[in-house]
Amino acid sequence: MTLKDNLHAFFHPDAVAVIGASSTPGKVGHTVVTNMLSAGYTGKLLPVNPKGGVIEGLPVTTDINDLPRGLDLAVIAVPPKFVVEAVRELGKIGAKSAIVITAGFKEAGKEGYDLEEDLKEVCGEYGISLLGPNCLGMMNGAAGVNASFAAGQPGLGSIAFFSQSGALCVAILDWALGANIGFSKFVSLGNKAVLDEADMLEYLNRDEATKVILGYIENVEHGEAFLKEARRASLNKPVIMIKSGTTAAGAKAASSHTGAIAGSDQSYNAAFHQSGVIRVGDVATLFNLAQAFSSQPLPKGPNLAVVTNAGGPGILAADAADRSRLSMAELSPRTIEKLQEFLPSYAAFYNPVDIVADADAKRYRQTLDVIGEDPMVHSILVLLTPTASVDIEKAAEAVVRTARRWAKPVFACFMGKTKVAGARKMLMEAGVPCYAFPEPAVHSIETMYQYYLWKHRPEPEYAEVTRDMEAVRKVIDDHLRRRQAEVVEFEAQQVLRAYGLPTPRTRLARTSDEAVAAAEEIGYPVVLKIASPNISHKTDVGGVAVNLVNAREVMETFKEITARAQRMRRDAYIAGCLVQEMAPPGVREVIIGFKRDEQFGPMLMFGLGGVYVEIMKDISFKLAPLSKQDAFEIVREIKSYMLLKGLRGEKPVNFAALERIIVVMSRLAQDLPEVLEAEFNPILVNNERALVADVRMTLRV
Amino acid sequence: MTLKDNLHAFFHPDAVAVIGASSTPGKVGHTVVTNMLSAGYTGKLLPVNPKGGVIEGLPVTTDINDLPRGLDLAVIAVPPKFVVEAVRELGKIGAKSAIVITAGFKEAGKEGYDLEEDLKEVCGEYGISLLGPNCLGMMNGAAGVNASFAAGQPGLGSIAFFSQSGALCVAILDWALGANIGFSKFVSLGNKAVLDEADMLEYLNRDEATKVILGYIENVEHGEAFLKEARRASLNKPVIMIKSGTTAAGAKAASSHTGAIAGSDQSYNAAFHQSGVIRVGDVATLFNLAQAFSSQPLPKGPNLAVVTNAGGPGILAADAADRSRLSMAELSPRTIEKLQEFLPSYAAFYNPVDIVADADAKRYRQTLDVIGEDPMVHSILVLLTPTASVDIEKAAEAVVRTARRWAKPVFACFMGKTKVAGARKMLMEAGVPCYAFPEPAVHSIETMYQYYLWKHRPEPEYAEVTRDMEAVRKVIDDHLRRRQAEVVEFEAQQVLRAYGLPTPRTRLARTSDEAVAAAEEIGYPVVLKIASPNISHKTDVGGVAVNLVNAREVMETFKEITARAQRMRRDAYIAGCLVQEMAPPGVREVIIGFKRDEQFGPMLMFGLGGVYVEIMKDISFKLAPLSKQDAFEIVREIKSYMLLKGLRGEKPVNFAALERIIVVMSRLAQDLPEVLEAEFNPILVNNERALVADVRMTLRV
Structure with missing residues (x-):
């Protein structure tokens, strides 16, 4: 069974x-x-x-x-x-x-x-x-099932709803009865001892009576199953969810930047985003979107056309579009010519198309016929202010006609309440969402467009990562045997090399003489870094010195750094110093890290080094495994991306090299479940190459 | 008259x-x-x-x-x-x-x-x-006046509404009739040939029938009058407005960072913010807030208590509070003790107080009596899910009783629609705003709290700025006479000195010999900067060299810089180089600038130099004149403020010195209407002092 x-x-x-x-x-x-x-x-x-x-x-x-x-x-x-x-x-x-x-x-x-x-x-x-x-139980009206103790049963519809909160079920049932919203399935999940949200997504994805899946959850039971089912369902039909309780979970104190910053809400955001789930913050938006998705086709592009009989509401709509990912469509010359044939000269022919206050229903119909045909228009919003000159019900008929005629989403905003009540009911019944004000209409179209983009992404491609697992396991197993949680830099670098990651030439020097010899071999200038398994933030003990140009400087600095570190951390074992090749000129410093989310596994983060991550919190997140496309996106989702692209004639950094390091870290995170957190910090990247200059790894020992 | x-x-x-x-x-x-x-x-x-x-x-x-x-x-x-x-x-x-x-x-x-x-x-x-x-005309129902051609007349209320869009008037009238919202005054402004929003604010402020002023505008007619009346009115009663058309206005191309970044929408934001006007984006929020403000007292602090008979909605409310400027109140031990006297053991005594699903109206009343009394609680949100055990109307009575008893705002969220309809009507009629879901309720309370804070700010204090206006006028007038729009740095520095602003020691050197002599006088290391009235972005022509440590370096660099600049800008007049004292160690670079907004006059902007302003757009804005408090705020409103406060044991910068420079620039902007834009960039600030190291001023010639 x-x-x-x-x-x-x-x-x-x-x-x-x-x-x-x-x-x-x-x-x-x-x-x-x-x-x-x-x-x-x-x-x-x-x-x-x-x-x-x-x-x-x-x-x-x-x-x-x-x-x-x-x-x-x-x-x-x-x-x-x-x-x-x-x-x-x-x-x-x-x-x-x-x-x-x-x-x-x-x-x-x-x-x-x-x-x-x-x-x-x-x-x-x-x-x-x-x-x-x-x-509370479960309802499937189409099968005559109301296996619940709820009072009242909603009508049939194409929206499925599941909720972890029984109280929300009660409230929404009552609300749906009043708002005349029907459901295909209605499920109160309760404590989720056995059946959980992933099971619901799996079933509702297959359920032909369901066009849109809505959910309210406070946590996900099984991260992996959820991601798999959410992604599969989202590719097939929209999944819109509220995830509450974002604050209680909170970010845990952790030892790396990655750990401290990547709170649990980020991982939910990443999980929803990567699996195509539309996350909303409140119940009203949940149902607004449900109605939009269940009744209208997806827009195939960003261009919105607004038709209005009044200037003010048109501006409100254009403002809302400008704040969104939509653009106001630029009408084709042919469209404008056609509009000029019948619209009065004082109408506005650009978009918003203002057919002015004396417009009647016929003018709405003629205009919509022309706008609907324009291939540059991907979605249409029809605004109506109840003037004396317009037969509101007839105008509604024109809107419905347009919605039926073109495979484009058509939304209405018939402003007001009493006078437009009849028309609004007609529109809703004909499957044209109708709002009292323009802003939520624009938001619904925007969300549908974003979902369209997600649904039509190319299939994810995963990079091949060849690595020497024997060498890697040796380092990790050594540490596990010694119950040593921090992988010391020099050994961590062996791991990097086993993954074929580019690192600066580095030698471990136990004495100042060894340091000078290493520097001569590498070539000046060099960097010295304290080498100790017990010191993770080297700069805190003044443990890093850059740009050392000769033997004398290397020798003196070696003594200084090791002595200071020992003085400041009496219990630390100081292995000596790493002698490292100096960064090439024109570099940017970036950080790539991951921490292991309890629910969703490794979550990678990317940002520019220093204040960009620490102060500006300018960081992007994605859950592993990262596809090539994910790596492309994660470096472009930060605000400081412009610094990588190059300012004022600077050359861009080598993005391909950077993205390669990201997919390798994603691989590493999946290969080594013992690694709780890791951070490549800094990665030095210029136009030619990207070097992992420092690395920290924390094991579960 | x-x-x-x-x-x-x-x-x-x-x-x-x-x-x-x-x-x-x-x-x-x-x-x-x-x-x-x-x-x-x-x-x-x-x-x-x-x-x-x-x-x-x-x-x-x-x-x-x-x-x-x-x-x-x-x-x-x-x-x-x-x-x-x-x-x-x-x-x-x-x-x-x-x-x-x-x-x-x-x-x-x-x-x-x-x-x-x-x-x-x-x-x-x-x-x-x-x-x-x-x-459309005007209505004042209390005086029996409907001087409009609108269809239908709304009831009486304490909300005044004015609108630049007649269409929006029509729509809102129809909506208000349906939603049973009454008005004290209702005004369609039209083209604003004579009476405008400032006149309305002036009158409605005095109008005793009006408790809340709502407005929709697409532009402000007279900036100064608007600011004055808006501030006066806001100190007396809440003014809530939509300003649309934010995109059409757009930011103009301008020569300085200040100009390019400070688009017109920022100036409206600054104008609204500084005059206490609550800016909202959509009509639904406008009326939600109108209802809240007109019926409930302002919260005197941030602490919100939530009482609920179900967990899920309580979490939604706590999440919304966490995202807002409110905090979830920590109940006093005395309150918790009292609650324990009558609540069942399985109730949640922390906040949200969950009186659980079997709660009846009596339990609501008892709980609210205790919560209302707690001095740590500044506002109360009562959530109710329509369970079988609760008499919903009786619970509503308990909520009303609480609202009447304590001078604290009390909001309700009776979830659902049909079952709670009667109770919701009771609550609304008794002046307790009741919502279908928790989030908008929390948003209303938050906005009321922010308005409370604004209203109870200390009176603004303006700093005395002594300056030598004769010296200033000489520089400006010389430029105006010569029709020279850019004030060259050396002369701009004379303006700074006339305002008593700290500048690095600087000499203009016409020749490399003069440069060496100046450097010897100032003391090494020094900075060289190209001096030309025609070159405003010096770094674009490689016109700045820092850390020159001896005569040879100064001499060679002088020749290099001037030759390169002349080669790159053949038409530019090159006066020579400025020789400047080198910045002290441990400095941060900040930018203070202003541009003259057409409507609202000088708008100051503040940010950290370089990428923080250009890439991260981490900038704060305020309209002149800036009070001492405004200067305090403008430096703390940027995200990168932490860098000024000091990271990891660094000393904070000298904020007092920085704030002084800001109020002086505000004074300068008011003194010199001929200055279109000015920028102090960079200002070098460390723990001890703040120096205006470079300055650009553009005149209207």
């Missing part, structure tokens, strides 16, 4: 048992039965209660063992202490799925936590797909 | 004439008469039309000359070509105010523009306060 089959049985059950069914109105075990009946369920509905009797005209089964073998779905509403046993009995008769409405599990302290662990175990043993515990 | 008197007559007319009154329903001249009648106007209503007769039972005056002397208000709805003459005749009989509804003026091309100029002139001649032309 696979999960897929189970989920079909779950949403389309031929038989549903209600464990803990009751004949007392107001009790959950009674509401579930009546909800199923009022939803028009035509399968077998089987109330179960040891007391027996009849509930709502249905004979009561007294024992779970008397239920049919291979039961599709059981809804459980018995006190917490009886739940595990009930599920076990259901397992024994081969039940496929269950909903535990009962609360008092993980959310209710230690005892409940243990109960929930037992519940998981039993479900695992019998292969039961279980929703909850501590949830 | 003062404007103040006129505006009283305008809004509270004892007699209103309708010029161009008509007996034909549907005509503007008819609608105005019927609108006045249906608004219940009890003064003298005087239709005027040469045809005479009776309109809606009122005898028609055939000649403006027959109207009573000193008429309070005339509404004009005659064709454009007759408007100026009508206003002149009104002037002759001493009419105080007029509304020109007629369109076809400035907005309709050259001819209309000239007509509007004539109109202004006549109004000036006779002292007529004129609204429009090209507007």
Whole structure:
């Protein structure tokens, strides 16, 4: 029995048992039965209660063992202490799925936590797909299923909604009833003991009744599964989610910049962004977008045309477009010519097209016919101010006609409330989203365009990374054996070389004489850096000296640096100094790091060295594995990108070399799960090459 | 006759004439008469039309000359070509105010523009306060005035609204009728030939019926008057405005960084911010805030308490608070003790206070009584999910009771739609704003808190700046006489010294020998800079060399720099080089500049030198004159402020010295209207002092 089959049985059950069914109105075990009946369920509905009797005209089964073998779905509403046993009995008769409405599990302290662990175990043993515990239930109106204790049932629609918060389910159901919004599936996830958001995404992606998937979550249960299912679903239909609780998780104190900066909210942002999930901050936007996506085609380009019968609202719309990723379409000369044929001379023929206050519905229709045809226009927003001259319902008909005629998204903003109420209802029913003011309309079109871009990205390409894993494992295993968490620079560089990463020529010098010999071999000028496994921020102990031009300077500096470091860190083991080739001229310093997110695995970060990362927080993030395209993007997503591109005639840095280092670090992060955090800092990059000049790695020992 | 008197007559007319009154329903001249009648106007209503007769039972005056002397208000709805003459005749009989509804003026091309100029002139001649032309009219329901051709009249309320867009007036009227929002005054500004937003602010500030002022504008007519009236009004009551058309204005190409970066939208932002006007981006937020401000007291601190009967919505609210300038209140131990007396053990006693799903209205009331009393709580948000256990109307009563009992803002978010409809209506009627979701509620409270902070700022203190105006005028006048727009550095430095600004010791050297002599006098190391009135970006021609340590270096560099500059700019006059004292160690480079905004006068900008301004756009703006507090703020509003405060044990820069330079530049900008733009770049600042190392000034010649 696979999960897929189970989920079909779950949403389309031929038989549903209600464990803990009751004949007392107001009790959950009674509401579930009546909800199923009022939803028009035509399968077998089987109330179960040891007391027996009849509930709502249905004979009561007294024992779970008397239920049919291979039961599709059981809804459980018995006190917490009886739940595990009930599920076990259901397992024994081969039940496929269950909903535990009962609360008092993980959310209710230690005892409940243990109960929930037992519940998981039993479900695992019998292969039961279980929703909850501590949830409102599930609805699939098309199958006549309302397996919940909610009050009221929304209509049918093409929007699926799942929520980790039962309270939000209650509120949204009530709101949807008032706003006349229908659902294809409605799921209260509860504690997510077994079924979680990834399972929902997997099923709803396949579900033909669902055009748009909405979700509210407070955390993701299984990062990897979530990323996989979210990406697959997003490629097929829009997935729009709220992730709350962003502050509680907070960033943990960590030893590297990467660690300190990459808080958990960034990893959620990266996870949503990379898997194509549209993240929104509030419920109103969630449903605005749901409506837009479920009724209109995606815009195939950024160019928005605005048609209006009033200047002010047109400006508001153009402003909103300018703040977004959309552009105001430049109308083709042919379009403008055609408009001139029938629009009055005082109309505005550029975009926004202002057909002015005396416009009637016919003028709307004529204008929209011409605008719709213009291939430079990718989306259309029709604004209407209720003037005396316009028949508002007729204008709405013209908008609907345009929406039906062209495969372009058409949105309306009929301003006001009472006078436009009839037209707005017409538009909504005809699938044209209609707003009271222009800004949210523009935001919806923008989001649809961004989704279009994401959906039509090229397939990700992953770079081949050849590496000497034997050499790498030796360094890592040595450290693990010695329980040494910090990989000392010189050994970390062996790892870099094993990955074929370019590093400055470096020698470890134990004495000042060795330092001079190394410098002579490398060639002046050189850099000296303190070498100690116990010192991670070298500059804090004055442990770095650059531009040493002769033997005398190298010798004196060696003594100075090692003595100072020992004085400042009495317990540190000082191995000596690294003698390193000096950076070539014209370089920029960049940082590439990763930390391992608990949920989503390695998250890479990129930024320019020094204050850009520390003060300006000008950093971009992506989850591993990074494709070539991801590496291209991560270096271009920072504001200080212009510094890499070159100012005033400077040559650009060697981006290909930089991007190569990024994909190699992504590979390294995946190869070595023992590495908790790593940072290449600085990477010196100029027009010719990119060198990893320093590296820090922290192991889980 | 003062404007103040006129505006009283305008809004509270004892007699209103309708010029161009008509007996034909549907005509503007008819609608105005019927609108006045249906608004219940009890003064003298005087239709005027040469045809005479009776309109809606009122005898028609055939000649403006027959109207009573000193008429309070005339509404004009005659064709454009007759408007100026009508206003002149009104002037002759001493009419105080007029509304020109007629369109076809400035907005309709050259001819209309000239007509509007004539109109202004006549109004000036006779002292007529004129609204429009090209507007919808004005309403003051409390005085029974609806001097507009709008359809429908909204109820009474404490919100005043004025708008530059007539279309937006139409849309908002219709929307307000549906949403049951009332107005104290409602004004369509039209072309603003005479009365503009500043006049409205002046009047509405004094208007006792108005608690909140809302406005929509596309531009400000008179910057100085606007700033003055906006500040005065904001100190008294909240002023909330939309300024659209931010993109059309655009930033002009300009010669300095200040010029290029300080687009017109920044100056509007600075103007609104400094005058306390709350700028919003969309109409929905405008009215959300209007409702909040008009019904609830301001929060006296940032601490928000959230009471909820469900976890999810509580998290959404806490997240929103965390993203805002509010903090989640830390409840006092006494409060928590009291809560423990009656809340069940599984409730959450920290904030958000989760009184859990089985809460009834009594539990809400008890909890709110305790929370309201806690002095650490400055504002309260009550969330309710419509569970079966709660009597929603009773809970609403508890919320209202709390709002009445404590002088703290109380907001509600009763989630859902149908079930909470009754309670929501109760709350709104009792003056407790109620939202469907938590985020906009938190945003409203945040905005009220920011306004509270602005309102309670200390009175601005302006620094005394002594300066030698004679020396300054000499430099400026010399340049004006020579029609030389760029003030060459050496002479610009004379201006700085006249203002007592600290500058590095500098000598102008015409020859390499003079340069060496100057360097010997100043002391090595020195800086050489090309001196030419025609070269404003010295580094573009390699015209700056630093750290020259001896006579030989000075001599060679002088020759090199001057030769290169002449080669690169063949037409430039090269005066020689400036020899300058080298910057002290440990300095940061900052830029202070100003450009003269057409509307609002000098706008100062502050940022760290180099990439921080150019690439990161990390700049703060303020309009002159800057108070000491403004100078304090402008240096702390940039992200890179941390670099000035000092990293890792560095000493902070001398902020007092920096702030002094800023207020002096503000003074300079006001003293010298001929200076279009100026830039101190760089200012070198360390822990001890701040030096203006280079300066550029551009004159209007």
